[in-house]
Every structure is written in C-alpha cells, then in structure tokens.
Amino acid sequence: xxxxxxxxxxxxxxxxxxxxxxxxxxxxxxxxxxxxxxxxxxxxxxxxxxxxxxxxxxxxxxxxxxxxxxxxxxxxxxxxxxxxxxxxxxxxxxxxxxxxxxxxxxxxxxxxxxxxxxxxxxxxxxxxxxxxxxxxxxxxxxxxxxxxxxxxxxxxxxxxxxxxxxxxxxxxxxxxxxxxxxxxxxxxxxxxxxxxxxxxxxxxxxxxxxxxxxxxxxxxxxxxxxxxxxxxxxxxxxxxxxxxxxxxxxxxxxxxxxxxxxxxxxxxxxxxxxxxxxxxxxxxxxxxxxxxxxxxxxxxxxxxxxxxxxxxxxxxxxxxxxxxxxxxxxxxxxxxxxxxxxxxxxxxxxxxxxxxxxxxxxxxxxxxxxxxxxxxxxxxxxxxxxxxxxxxxxxxxxxxxxxxxxxxxxxxxxxxxxxxxxxxxxxxxxx
Numbered sequence: 228x229x230x231x232x233x234x235x236x237x238x239x240x241x242x243x244x245x246x247x248x249x250x251x252x253x254x255x256x257x258x259x260x261x262x263x264x265x266x267x268x269x270x271x272x273x274x275x276x277x278x279x280x281x282x283x284x285x286x287x288x289x290x291x292x293x294x295x296x297x298x299x300x301x302x303x304x305x306x307x308x309x310x311x312x313x314x315x316x317x318x319x320x321x322x323x324x325x326x327x328x329x330x331x332x333x334x335x336x337x338x339x340x341x342x343x344x345x346x347x348x349x350x351x352x353x354x355x356x357x358x359x360x361x362x363x364x365x366x367x368x369x370x371x372x373x374x375x376x377x378x379x380x381x382x383x384x385x386x387x388x389x390x391x392x393x394x395x396x397x398x399x400x401x402x403x404x405x406x407x408x409x410x411x412x413x414x415x416x417x418x419x420x421x422x423x424x425x426x427x428x429x430x431x432x433x434x435x436x437x438x439x440x441x442x443x444x445x446x447x448x449x450x451x452x453x454x455x456x457x458x459x460x461x462x463x464x465x466x467x468x469x470x471x472x473x474x475x476x477x478x479x480x481x482x483x484x485x486x487x488x489x490x491x492x493x494x495x496x497x498x499x500x501x502x503x504x505x506x507x508x509x510x511x512x513x514x515x516x517x518x519x520x521x522x523x524x525x526x527x528x529x530x531x532x533x534x535x536x537x538x539x540x541x542x543x544x545x546x547x548x549x550x551x552x553x554x555x556x557x558x559x560x561x562x563x564x565x566x567x568x569x570x571x572x573x574x575x576x577x578x579x580x581x582x583x584x585x586x587x588x589x590x591x592x593x594x595x596x597x598x599x600x601x602x603x604x605x606x607x608x609x610x611x612x613x614x615x616x617x618x619x620x621x622x623x624x625x626x627x628x629x630x631x632x633x634x635x636x637x638x639x640x641x642x643x644x645x646x647x648x649x650x651x652x653x654x655x656x657x658x
Contacts (some may be wrong), residue, residue, distance in 0.1 A: 232314055236307035241298050246467040248502045248574055249460055249606070250289035253507040255577055256548035267545050270394065275453050277443060279350040283461040291395040291464065293346075300345045300378065304334045306468065310476040311640075315604045318626065320390060324627035326620055328640040329473050329500060336401065337616040338610065338642030339496045340371035340456060343465035347454045348375035357450040358382040362437030364492070364568070365612065366398025367642050373407035382405035384451075386414060386440040389432035397646045412437040419443055419541040420560040433557045434492075434568045435540035442543050447556030457493025458538060458547075458572045466499025469639060477637065480487050484515060486623050488638035490615035491528060491586070492574035496641035497499055501584070502574075508583060517584040518623070519575065520615040522594070525558040527551055527571045528579050528586035535569060561591050566612050587619060594618050598644065599623040610642035611650055 331339035363369030489497030507513035598614035
C-alpha cells in the first residue's frame, strides 16, 4: 500500500489510551506559586479545573485510559480521521518528497480542538458541574467547547479575543448556535476586562487577557470550572489520539515519516500529532526531524526566552516554565488568531530546549500564499493556523528537491479555513 492517497482505520481502532509524555520527561519543571516560588501540586489546581483533568495533569502514567463513553463521542465526531497524501502538491512542486497530512478538519466544528473539548466537558459533567468558561482566539477552540458542552448537558461562557470577534463573526455564530454565551474580550463582565477597557476602549485583546477573564468568571461560581484549549499537559494529552492513529496509518502503508510538522500557538495540535512519534525518540527507538511552526508576529519558541512566566496577562495563573515573549505581550492582529499566544506549552518548550524539536517562523503573507497554492492543487482551504504547517511542508519538500533526496513529510491539517475567507481576501487582496 506504499503511496496510498487515503488511509483509513476501522472504527474499532479509535485509541483506547492517550499517551502521557510527562512519564518520559522526568526533568519537566513543575508549576510554581507566584509568591513563594514553591512547586505546586494538584490541590492548587482543583478550584479552577475539572478534577479528573487536574489528576491527568499531574499523572506520571505513560498511558491513560479513554473512557468507553468518551470513545463513543470520538466515533460521533469522525474518529479515526483519515490520512491523505498530497500527491498533486508533490507533482506541482516536482519534488521527490512524499507529503502526507492528517485530516483533523473533518470534525463537526472543523478542527482538532474537539479531541480535548469533549474530554473536558465529559469529565465536567461526571463531576456534577453546570458550566465551563474559556477563552478563544480564532474561535476554533470556542466552537469546540460550545459543541462539547452541548453534547454533555452543560453551559459555556466564551471570552473571544476582540480582534478575532470582529474579524471572524461567523465563529461566534457557530458558538451561539450550540448555545454558548460569547463575549468579546476585554469585556465589561470581569474586573480585569474593565481594567483593560478603561486603559484602551478599543483594545484588540489577547489570549492572555481572555484567559484572565475566563479564570475570574470561573472562580466566582462553585458550579463552574475553567476549560483550557492548549498549553497544559492534560490538554495536549487528549490530542495524542491524532498521532496514535497517524502512526498506525503510516505503518499500514509501510511508510515512515522523516519530517513531522505542526503549527504552534500553545502547542496542542502540534503535540497531538508529534508526541506519539517523539515517544520513540525519548525511548531510544527512532529519530525524526520535528518542526514547530509559528507566526513571526508571535514567535515564542523561535525568539522567546525559556523561563518561568504567567500563563495569562493579569497574573492569576501559577508560574510555568516555557518559551515566552512575556505575559504582557500583545501580538499584532494577524488572522491566525489561534497562534497569538505569548508562550508555548511547558512540555513543548522543554523538548525545544533539549533539542528534540526545532522551530521556524513565517510572516502572514507567505503563509497565506502557501495556503492558496494548497487550495489550488489539493482543493482544500486551510485555516490560517494550519496554513503555517502547509508552508513548512512545502519548504521541506523543496529542500528535498534541491538535495535530490527522497523524504517522507507528515503534517497535521488541524482545521479548515471556510470561515476565514475574509482573512484570505484581505491578505491576498482578492476581489
């Protein structure tokens, strides 16, 4: 089956376990109390997060079982997702490289985000909670959590970064159709939101500010908890279903990737694809070239400092060690709203610091040009975030062409861009 254009797995191949990379990273720096600088345990996180998610966050088990009821929800959203070969793109580039991509855009909300949204909402329902709060940039995560709460009988309050709220109105309509309450951040609903609006009534917002608002709202209600779409380990853990499936699919066609690629804001879709492969690196069985792709507007892994920092702008979170541009950093209003975050996940950051992965950063115009080419030859319109991975895959294929070497490239097609057409119009100056 080498060279197959589409690879599917049977329904009973929906993963039964998530891979917990923390078990293979004993030197992962712990979260710290911002005042005492002492390491924090799970007790510090229980008031804010769903209890089972906190337990997973601190777990040292290498594999964590996926509940049967949750696996049924994964089936409902189309898992296992197919693996495709970008044969037409290869031919256009005249490259000896083979390019494969994992189709996470086929979920009901159009991205990989449902893999953790469903897990967090499922556990929240079992805990007897009534509502989840969260932040969202481009709206992919907010849409996923809105769907997930609807499927699990919960309410959702979503703080959407103001610039994305204005740029991507259809995302908020999707969330509202699922029953969520969606407000632009900074907002008048929270003290931190009112503070930033007082300083600048036209503040574009940032993920850091939206996180602060969602945390404040969650802590005011004992029946409400906060759900996070990236960065922390339990979130990245849930996404590993992507890479677990992809490994089986590559094995089914007798292929082995040389290069693994994913876009990075906080790190969830990147980790979802690459962590199950990196397991082979950490266990000494194999090696891969693993590429994290960022926007030049917010290049935390590429240009940030590896140090302890807050996860939000208002300094309400514990300190976590990560590559960061500083929690006060407000990125330019690029259309890849899901990548406008000041830091990267602690696990992803440690892997970069150890040299297990590398990072590259691209300007917005180059990314949209790559996405336009992908649409023309493959017929799929990527989300702006996903387009960063597309750009990197094209560059790696062109390197293979220059070197005259065969290479197998695998990237995560993390979301579609059908609600991002205004961004395409503006950047590419479409009539």
